Every structure is written in C-alpha cells, then in structure tokens.
Amino acid sequence: MKNLILTLMILVIAIAIPTDDTCGQTPISLTFSPDTLFAYMDGAIDPIEALITLSDMPGEHTTSMIDPTTLRINETLLPHSWELHIDSIGFSPDKLIITITANDLIDFYAPFYDVTYQPITITGHYHDGTSFEFSSDILLRGHASGDLNHDRSIDILDMVCLIRWLFESQELPFSDPVQADMNKDGSTNTTDLVALIRIIFFK
Ligand SMILES: [Ca+2]
Numbered sequence: 581m582k583n584l585i586l587t588l589m590i591l592v593i594a595i596a597i598p599t600d601d602t603c604g605q606t607p608i609s610l611t612f613s614p615d616t617l618f619a620y621m622d623g624a625i626d627p628i629e630a631l632i633t634l635s636d637m638p639g640e641h642t643t644s645m646i647d648p649t650t651l652r653i654n655e656t657l658l659p660h661s662w663e664l665h666i667d668s669i670g671f672s673p674d675k676l677i678i679t680i681t682a683n684d685l686i687d688f689y690a691p692f693y694d695v696t697y698q699p700i701t702i703t704g705h706y707h708d709g710t711s712f713e714f715s716s717d718i719l720l721r722g723h724a725s726g727d728l729n730h731d732r733s734i735d736i737l738d739m740v741c742l743i744r745w746l747f748e749s750q751e752l753p754f755s756d757p758v759q760a761d762m763n764k765d766g767s768t769n770t771t772d773l774v775a776l777i778r779i780i781f782f783k
C-alpha cells in the first residue's frame with residue numbers, strides 16, 4: 581500500500597513539474613526587430629538596420645557585464661553599434677540592443693526560398709572573461725522557388741522565362757539566376773527546366 585501511495589505521489593509531482601529543461605532558471609530573452617527578414621531587403625539601396633535585443637542573462641550575469649566589442653552574430657558578423665538600457669528602478673531587466681546590417685544577415689542565409697526558420701547564434705564574452713553563446717531561430721521569407729518573374733505564382737510564364745534564358749540568352753527578369761536553380765545543385769540548366777515543368781503541369 582505504501583508503495584502504491586509513493587508511486588502515485590511521484591506521478592503527481594512528475595505531472596506538476598514544468599516540461600521545460602531550464603530547471604526553473606529564467607531563459608534568456610532574445611528578440612529581433614524586424615521579426616521577419618525578407619530576401620528582397622538585400623536589394624535595398626540603403627542598408628537596413630536590424631536590432632537584436634538581449635535581456636535576462638542566465639546565472640549571475642547581466643547585459644551590462646557584456647563586453648560589446650566581443651559580440652559576434654553567427655560567429656562572423658560584427659554589430660555596428662550597441663546600446664545598453666539599464667533600469668535603475670529595477671522593474672525590468674537590463675537589456676542590450678545590438679544593431680546590425682540586415683543586408684549582411686540576409687547574405688549569410690541566402691539563397692533561401694519561401695518561409696523558413698534558420699538558427700542564429702550570438703556569441704561573446706562578459707567583462708570578467710566568461711564566454712557565452714545564445715541561440716535562437718530567425719524567421720526568413722525568401723522568394724518562391726521557381727517564381728522567375730516575381731509575380732508570386734509559378735506558372736507557364738516562368739517556364740517561358742527560363743526557356744528564353746537557356747536557349748535564347750535572354751536575361752531573366754531578376755538579377756540572380758540562382759532563383760532558377762530548381763534542384764539546388766548550384767547551376768541552372770535544362771534539368772531545372774524539367775523540374776519547373778513538372779511543378780507547373782504535374783504538381
Ligand atoms: Ca511567376
């Protein structure tokens with residue numbers, strides 16, 4: 581009987597425990613602005629700023645302890661500025677707003693198609709020398725694969741564009757031929773035309 585009661589107690593406790601793996605520690609807050617990056621932003625004449633906000637550092641650290649000069653996005657991208665917001669009243673956690681060039685971040689993931697979540701990492705050191713690495717996912721919206729004339733549908737007009745580019749050396753109505761690389765093998769040729777025809781007529 582005791583064993584039954586003990587088993588029931590363990591079951592009740594197990595159900596009551598949150599399923600996250602943070603063991604009660606508040607997870608770091610990592611937000612992006614804009615929260616979605618669009619592939620077309622890469623073609624903007626003026627650089628587009630993207631903001632990454634860090635707050636709720638794990639453990640005993642706070643964002644004010646971060647050495648901003650050590651910050652790297654995806655291990656290679658450097659922020660071009662940063663701003664520390666300290667709440668002296670203590671109602672909200674300190675936060676560090678990192679500004680990067682969205683065009684560079686888009687280049688990091690390009691080419692990408694349709695809607696995709698991709699991993700992003702923020703690495704660096706605190707002033708005490710401790711290193712950190714935070715990961716999240718960023719939402720990207722790319723071109724629709726095969727939409728060669730960028731009219732948001734994949735149809736016979738796109739097939740005509742590709743035929744003219746392949747056999748008549750006419751320019752595609754966009755700057756990047758990778759858009760026509762339907763099978764993503766790194767080159768655009770008749771195999772991709774076959775793939776596009778399949779999508780248009782047999783999807
Ligand atoms: Ca189209």
Ligand SMILES: [Ca+2]
Nearest residue numbers: 761763765767
């Ligand atoms: Ca190809």
